[in-house]
Amino acid sequence: MVSTPALPVLPTIAASPNQSLYPITATINAAGHLEVGGCDVVELATQYGTPLYIVDETTIRQSCRSYRDSWSRHYSDEADKALVLYASKAWNxxxxxxxxxxxxxxxxVVSGGELYTALEAGVPGDRIYLHGNYKSAAELQLAIDAGATVVLDNLHELQMLTHLAQGQQQPVRVMVRVTPGIECHTHEYIRTGHLDSKFGFDPNALDDLFERLSQVPQLAFVGLHAHIGSQIFELQPHTDLGNAMVQFWLKARRYGLDPTELNVGGGLGIRYTEADDPPSIDEWVQAVSAGIKQSFDLAGLPLPKVLCEPGRSLVGSSTITAYTVGGSKEIPEIRTYLSVDGGMSDNPRPITYQAAYTSAIANRPNADPVQTVTVAGKHCESGDVLLKDVRLPAIAPGDILAVLATGAYNYSMASNYNRIPRPAALLVDGGRADTIIERETYSDLVRQDRLPIRLTARAR
Structure with missing residues (x-):
């Protein structure tokens, strides 16, 4: 795990939200506390308890607008030529x-649960795309009923969808996910564009697939999809994607199909530590646009409607997680452990991906770092470590530790390990804090439990 220093002074916020360690509204207020969205982090921790996800609305909105504006600037100013899709698995x-x-x-969306949540939030079905390498018949039916586009991942899905689409008044819109054979430098578990991946059709299987699709009138094939990975700092793989996809595009046309949409996935990285240097949203869009334009122009094809699926780069830097500091354990000449009231159940990325984060003491963000500590979670796992060997100010029980850039894959991957309730989440803006996720209670933990009568009788 990479060592990550705490920041003794709040840095200048980067122009592109994904390049900033802090939410873009972060500041130090008159009380000397960290403030986000006009709200004092220490006061929020006192009022709502910890661990606590604090989400900055302005950062998310600015990220959305950066993507929208960049596509208009670099690809096409026609409103219907680009659509940004939020990869809601990051935080749904x-x-x-x-x-x-x-x-x-x-x-x-990648499941029936994510699709249902989106519909409950009022998202129009025709702006939802259902992904995933395993879609049940029930999930496919929910997508059909909602008018969502289904991204086909294998022949079994094609067969199920062909059956389910019988009798529909309108053909079901489908895209085809392809593994383009492009690798990038990222964690093994989040590389999805190389050929050895559980996702998408192998290029060698496309002839058979396109022939089958051409014979199924109840499915409307609208385009191709590819996604090459996550937390990527390189631009060249995204530039290369256009050339790879145009070859599959031409193959589809040879079977009488008429694709019009090209989904290039997402994957742009964010800054988790000072050492991270991701491209800006605008630079990423410019590189992808250039690759698509060049490839389709050389092939003599009209520009497709382009879709992209940012998740982490939309919400990652919007959020901090506040913890209350507990006791410490010093092992002379080896390490000092500092315990907090959360850990792997609210942020499983360090134990899963060896992910590194940056932290600050919310009640004294400008205090000088004077000690090296390892921040340990409260779970019964030796590997439950949030930050390893980080520099922090002198710290005492009751201080509020803020871990930065926790908006992506923290709540969405949270668990009840050790029967610990999942945290609350607040959306902050202009000094207002709205609860968007209630803190779970102990009664929530046992709500789905069922105790057989025979066990109850024996317990007595």
Whole structure:
């Protein structure tokens, strides 16, 4: 795990939200506390408890607008030539879905639960795209009923969808996910564009697939999809994607199909530590646009409607997670452990991906770092470590530790390990804090439990 220093002074916020460690409204207020969205983080921790996700609405809105404006600037100023889809697996709840939809985005969902949440948030079905390498018949039916586009991932899905689409008044819109054979430098678990991946059709299977699709009138084939990975800092793989996809595009046309939409996925990285240097949203869009334009122009094809699916780069830097500091354990000449009241159940990325984060003491963000500590979670796992060997100010029980850039894959991957309730989440803006996720209670933890009568009798 990479060592990550705490920041003794709040840095200048980057122009592109994904390049900033802090939410873009972050500041230090008159009380000397960290403030986000006009709200004092220490006061929020006192009022709502910890662990606590604090989401900055302005950062999410600015990220959405950066993507929208960049496509208009670099690809086409025609409104129907580009659609940004929020990859809602990064953080799927009704408030986040409604917020990005209000900014004109569609949604990428990967399960019936994510689809249902989006619909409950008021997202129009025709702006939702259903992904995933396993879609049940029930999930496919929900997508059909909602008018969503289904992204086909294998032949079994094609067979199920062909059956389910019988008798529909309108053909079901489908796209085809392809593994383009492009690798990028990222964690093994989040590379999805190389050929050895569970996602998408192998290029060698496309002839058979396109021939079958050409014979199924109840399915309307609208285009191709590819996604090459996540937390990517390189631009060249995204530029290369256009050339790879245009070859599959031409193959589809040879079978009488007429694709019009090209989904290039997402994957742009964010800054988790000072050492991280991701491209800006605008630079990413410019590179992808250039690759598509060049490839389709050389092939003599009209420009497709382009879709992209940012998740992490939309919400990652919007959020901090506040923890209350507990006790410490010093092992002379080895390490000092500092315990907090959360850990792997609210942020499983460090134990899963060895992910590194940056932190600050919310009640004294400008205090000088004077000690090296390892911040340990409260779970019964030796690997439950949030931050390893980080520099922090002198710290005492009751201080509020803020871990930065926790908007992506923290709540969405949270669990009840050790029967710990999941945290509350607040959406902050202009000094107002709205609860978007209630803190779970102990009664929530046992709500689905069932105790057989025979066990109850024996317990007595």
């Amino acid at each position: 709840c009704k408030a986040i879905c409604a917020l990005v939809a209000e900014e004109g985005l569609g949604l990428d």
